[in-house]
Amino acid sequence: MSSHLPAQARGCPDPSHGPGLTRFNTLSPEAARAVLLHCCGSRRWAHRVAAHRPYPDAGTLLAAADEASYDLSQADLTEALAAEHSAELDHGAPYAALLALDAAHAEYERKFGHAFVICLDGHAPEEQADQLLGAIRRRMGHEVDEERSISADELRRVAQSRLLDLTRRLTRSEGASVAETGLFAPVG
Numbered sequence: 001m002s003s004h005l006p007a008q009a010r011g012c013p014d015p016s017h018g019p020g021l022t023r024f025n026t027l028s029p030e031a032a033r034a035v036l037l038h039c040c041g042s043r044r045w046a047h048r049v050a051a052h053r054p055y056p057d058a059g060t061l062l063a064a065a066d067e068a069s070y071d072l073s074q075a076d077l078t079e080a081l082a083a084e085h086s087a088e089l090d091h092g093a094p095y096a097a098l099l100a101l102d103a104a105h106a107e108y109e110r111k112f113g114h115a116f117v118i119c120l121d122g123h124a125p126e127e128q129a130d131q132l133l134g135a136i137r138r139r140m141g142h143e144v145d146e147e148r149s150i151s152a153d154e155l156r157r158v159a160q161s162r163l164l165d166l167t168r169r170l171t172r173s174e175g176a177s178v179a180e181t182g183l184f185a186p187v188g
Contacts, residue, residue: 018167019170020166020167020168020169020171020172021055023170023171024055024170025054026054029051032046032049033046033047033050035166036049036050036166038162039162039163039166040069040080040083040155040158041080041082041083041084042076042083043079044079045065045069045072045080048064048067049061049068049163058163058164058167061163061167062160062164065160066156066160069152069155070156072152077148077155081117081151082114084114084115086108086109086115087117087118089129090125093129094129097129100133101129101133101136104133104136104137104140108136108140111140111144112147112148116139116151118132118136118154119157119158119161120132121157121161
């Protein structure tokens, strides 16, 4: 789960013109595609976002990511959804909520064939369990095509948030190599 609020609203440094975006812009094409695959698992999406560098600010980066998301083919979307892990609750969540979520994820994945993707940005941590469980229950009633469309939009929102996280991580890890920053850790 990620935060979809602007960086300033979350109390984070604004990555718009900072060293994180500068570092991202100067990564080799291969390294840029590799870190972008952790934002969205579509190789085509990662290639497009990497190919349009340099980005003058975070807004331009996010706009390019949106455009690449909207242009995903069905095969690209399938690839991206296959790379996702279902949204989880913090380990401090009530045990009953964790059990309910595990059961809901299993049923969702059985019905739709991919992980449940949702962006919970803007929801306080104490609201996320209710939001997550409520959303998965609502979306279980969808037809496959409708749910695929909703999942694609949620994936787009999650990718945006991960891009902002990426630029913040690159800012904090100034001087470290991309591999050392933890950017290759699993996402989800």
